[in-house]
Amino acid sequence: MPTLLDMPDDPKYTIKAVSVQTGIRPVTLRAWERRHDILNPHRSDNRYRLYSDRDVAILRWIKKRVDSGISISSAAAELKTMAERGDYPELVPVAPAVLVGTRNMPASQYARELYQALIRHDEGRANELMKEASAAFDLLTLCMQIIIPTMVAIGEAWYHGEIRVTTEHFASNYVRGKLLATLQGFPIRRNAAYLLVGCAPLEQHELGALMLATLLRSRGYRVEYLGIDVPIDDLVDYARYERPDMIILAASSTEAALEMSTLQEKLKSQMRVPPVFGYGGRAFDRDPRLCDRIPGVYLGNTLEKALNSVREALVVKTPQNRLSAEKVIEKE
Numbered sequence: 001m002p003t004l005l006d007m008p009d010d011p012k013y014t015i016k017a018v019s020v021q022t023g024i025r026p027v028t029l030r031a032w033e034r035r036h037d038i039l040n041p042h043r044s045d046n047r048y049r050l051y052s053d054r055d056v057a058i059l060r061w062i063k064k065r066v067d068s069g070i071s072i073s074s075a076a077a078e079l080k081t082m083a084e085r086g087d088y089p090e091l092v093p094v095a096p097a098v099l100v101g102t103r104n105m106p107a108s109q110y111a112r113e114l115y116q117a118l119i120r121h122d123e124g125r126a127n128e129l130m131k132e133a134s135a136a137f138d139l140l141t142l143c144m145q146i147i148i149p150t151m152v153a154i155g156e157a158w159y160h161g162e163i164r165v166t167t168e169h170f171a172s173n174y175v176r177g178k179l180l181a182t183l184q185g186f187p188i189r190r191n192a193a194y195l196l197v198g199c200a201p202l203e204q205h206e207l208g209a210l211m212l213a214t215l216l217r218s219r220g221y222r223v224e225y226l227g228i229d230v231p232i233d234d235l236v237d238y239a240r241y242e243r244p245d246m247i248i249l250a251a252s253s254t255e256a257a258l259e260m261s262t263l264q265e266k267l268k269s270q271m272r273v274p275p276v277f278g279y280g281g282r283a284f285d286r287d288p289r290l291c292d293r294i295p296g297v298y299l300g301n302t303l304e305k306a307l308n309s310v311r312e313a314l315v316v317k318t319p320q321n322r323l324s325a326e327k328v329i330e331k332e
Helices: 015-022 026-036 053-067 072-085 107-119 123-136 139-159 165-185 207-218 232-242 254-258 263-270 282-286 288-293 303-317 320-331
Strands: 194-199 222-227 246-250 276-280
Touching (some): 015 123, 107 165, 139 165, 232 263, 276 303
Parallel strands (some): 194 246
16 A cells, blocks of 8 residues: 555645645644644745645545544654654545535535525535535635525525524524634734724624624734624723724614714724724615715625725735735735
8 A cells, every 4th residue: 555655745736725635724734734843835936835745645644633533733743753763654545526625516506505404404414515615615705605695595585484583593603603613713813903893783693794704814814703783882992902903893784884973983082093994784785875974994895895995994004014914824
């Protein structure tokens, strides 16, 4: 049986391709490299990581050990000891039929199947679909083309009486849990621009704000997610103490949106250098005139526009070295 050492060592795979082949998320790969010195991937001229077939084989072996209950630190130490003896492990057999992301379904098909799984309360099937989709698509595509269409369809089905409110709650909480796990899986970069993200006072619908918070942390920003119904006075007091570079709130109703109308003024009155205030949400999609009543930066009507608006706002607010984390993440 061939060993790991028998595999070619020429660099050719990006971290995304390796993630698809191994089922290991890019953020986990980076953490393993940093904390456990498992691999030292080649860096291309533009500083992107490039992995070899040997690297992929090593990661498959490590993952198999971790999946069997061995800690990552123990698995890494075991591999190092074997390598020092020249006794490299045998290759882990690969079954193409079970590789994550091999079905190559379009995002719209994942959205349809995820909708069906959630309205059946089939959490196991939903987990399979989310795992496949997370490996096959980047996070922005996952949010915009799979999660959002799925939740819009579920909301419409509830509105028309096609599903129970319990089903809508199950689906929303399932997606919320997945997003929170993803958010918390990304490293916290203390030297990056510092953002507070949450929902306006009275606002109970948080998935849009949570998706944006997750995407921003994935791009290297230091993000604290504050959740639903954030009181304005408490937020101002917290901002005085923590001094974030930007505050972002979302609102889906006119009432919630208008609750934000005093935030920028209060920040300016309480802080010598106030954070940028950005906002968005369905309330502004339905009535763009609300933007005239809410001082601050309207972030746009899509997640992609919001990400660009945040970056542009922070270029003015934040020293350039505080913004470098997003560029590092993009290269990785």
